[in-house]
Amino acid sequence: MPSLYWYNYLVVVLFIALGIGLPIVAFALSRLLRPKHAYAEKTTTYESGAEPIGTSWVRFKVKYYLYALLFLVFDVETLFLYPWAVAFDRVGTFALLEMVIFLAILAFGLFYAWRKDVLEWK
Amino acid sequence: MRDWLYEPLSAERFGWMVLSILILLGVLLFLVTYAIYVQRKLLGWMQSRVGPNRVGPYGLLQTIADVLKLLTKESFVPTHADRPLYLLAPIVAFAPAFVVFAVIPLTDRIAFTDIGIGLLFYIGVASLSTLGVIMGGWASNNKWSLIGAMRAAAMMISYEIPLVLAALGVVMLAGSINLVDIVEAQRGVWNVVPQFVGFVIFLIAALAELNRTPFDLTEAESELIAGYQVEYSGFRFAIFMLGEYVYLFAMGALIAILYFGGWLPPHPALDFIPGIVWLVVKTLFFAYLPFWLQATFPRVRIDQLMTFSWKVLMPLALVNIAFTSLVKTIAGGVS
Numbered sequence: 001m002p003s004l005y006w007y008n009y010l011v012v013v014l015f016i017a018l019g020i021g022l023p024i025v026a027f028a029l030s031r032l033l034r035p036k037h038a039y040a041e042k043t044t045t046y047e048s049g050a051e052p053i054g055t056s057w058v059r060f061k062v063k064y065y066l067y068a069l070l071f072l073v074f075d076v077e078t079l080f081l082y083p084w085a086v087a088f089d090r091v092g093t094f095a096l097l098e099m100v101i102f103l104a105i106l107a108f109g110l111f112y113a114w115r116k117d118v119l120e121w122k
Numbered sequence: 123m124r125d126w127l128y129e130p131l132s133a134e135r136f137g138w139m140v141l142s143i144l145i146l147l148g149v150l151l152f153l154v155t156y157a158i159y160v161q162r163k164l165l166g167w168m169q170s171r172v173g174p175n176r177v178g179p180y181g182l183l184q185t186i187a188d189v190l191k192l193l194t195k196e197s198f199v200p201t202h203a204d205r206p207l208y209l210l211a212p213i214v215a216f217a218p219a220f221v222v223f224a225v226i227p228l229t230d231r232i233a234f235t236d237i238g239i240g241l242l243f244y245i246g247v248a249s250l251s252t253l254g255v256i257m258g259g260w261a262s263n264n265k266w267s268l269i270g271a272m273r274a275a276a277m278m279i280s281y282e283i284p285l286v287l288a289a290l291g292v293v294m295l296a297g298s299i300n301l302v303d304i305v306e307a308q309r310g311v312w313n314v315v316p317q318f319v320g321f322v323i324f325l326i327a328a329l330a331e332l333n334r335t336p337f338d339l340t341e342a343e344s345e346l347i348a349g350y351q352v353e354y355s356g357f358r359f360a361i362f363m364l365g366e367y368v369y370l371f372a373m374g375a376l377i378a379i380l381y382f383g384g385w386l387p388p389h390p391a392l393d394f395i396p397g398i399v400w401l402v403v404k405t406l407f408f409a410y411l412p413f414w415l416q417a418t419f420p421r422v423r424i425d426q427l428m429t430f431s432w433k434v435l436m437p438l439a440l441v442n443i444a445f446t447s448l449v450k451t452i453a454g455g456v457s
Binding site: 007008009010011012014015016018019020022023024026027029030033034035036037038040042043044045046047048052055056057058060061063064067068070071074075078081082085086088089092093095096099100103106107110113114119120121 | 139140143144147192193194195196197198199200201202212213216217218219220221223224225234235236237242243260262263264265266267268272275276279280282283286287290293294297298299347352353356357358360361424425428429432433436437440443444447448450451
């Protein structure tokens with residue numbers, strides 16, 4: 001007998017509800033117990049006692065974006081590999097050939113990024 | 123428990139479902155409490171100290187005292203912080219670490235759900251906790267937090283690809299992304315033998331995903347104080363830590379399932395010990411392994427960290443996949 005599909009997701013929803021619920025309950029409990037004496041000096045930005053200068057919402061290294069872009073490309077490509085791996089037994093040699101081409105493109109992309117020094121942290 | 127999924131839903135059944143998940147949560151909280159204790163004891167011994175030994179016998183109540191302390195500590199929001207994001211971040215960091223337990227089967231009979239795409243669900247949901255880290259770091263409006271959060275983001279996305287590619291080898295051997303099928307496919311020999319390279323890649327990438335030493339430079343006490351969580355105090359900080367440790371157990375369980383046969387005993391002669399015991403033992407081993415490594419390795423530099431993922435692990439993972447598919451085609455003799 002097949003399981004009723006949505007039951008499985010009901011459990012997942014219960015997990016999500018508890019995962020969000022626990023911190024909320026914990027915060028509520030701690031709100032009842034903890035003292036509350038915040039004043040301007042206490043809530044200032046912590047910088048080891050030094051007076052913080054300016055905001056910290058600054059522009060940061062462009063390198064991070066390059067990694068994010070690389071990640072996006074490769075993550076999507078790895079997602080395509082999953083159905084292939086599952087169906088590998090049924091599709092056989094044809095799947096192997098297909099994947100050699102796909103992996104070659106993937107490897108070429110990595111090689112290109114490598115040669116362009118995108119992978120270098122400078 | 124798995125049978126529940128096949129029977130019509132009633133109020134009573136629903137109640138049992140909620141209760142069983144609550145029990146899991148309780149067990150996890152207990153495990154985390156003592157993981158912190160074991161971590162401090164182990165690190166103490168490895169560094170010729172005694173570790174916590176004051177609160178309760180052998181210091182066993184130390185973590186409980188710490189949690190009670192955090193619960194009664196003041197927890198304010200910094201003036202310059204982005205308030206909604208700041209308050210939301212600990213929840214976003216914790217929830218995914220717990221939700222992934224939904225798909226982890228405890229034995230072939232005991233599982234919370236069986237959504238068929240367990241591994242994909244795990245990988246997808248687990249990477250959401252990065253979001254909590256970035257939110258916390260950005261919303262704090264603190265320079266250390268921001269650097270920590272950006273490093274965390276760069277590291278977690280860089281190591282996620284080797285992680286996913288390494289797990290692909292296991293999927294190919296089992297022909298399924300259902301975690302139960304993956305374990306059942308290891309009846310003959312555990313995946314760690316045919317997929318040893320994949321296992322090593324997976325373990326290294328998992329350490330990076332968990333922000334554990336030698337990849338803990340998102341927290342890097344000596345340079346960033348505590349990274350993204352520097353502005354968090356009281357129980358908000360505790361929830362961040364809790365999420366980190368729950369994720370540790372989730373990852374331990376996943377490694378045990380993917381590479382070490384989950385609930386299968388090492389030898390059929392040991393079948394009389396229930397499967398759940400095997401799974402728990404393996405999970406605990408891989409959850410405690412990072413503590414050992416923490417005492418062993420120094421922290422890597424950020425440039426070493428990024429290049430290691432892209433230039434070593436990633437090509438290695440691609441070769442691993444190509445090799446696995448080649449061997450499978452030749453050995454299988456399929457046409």
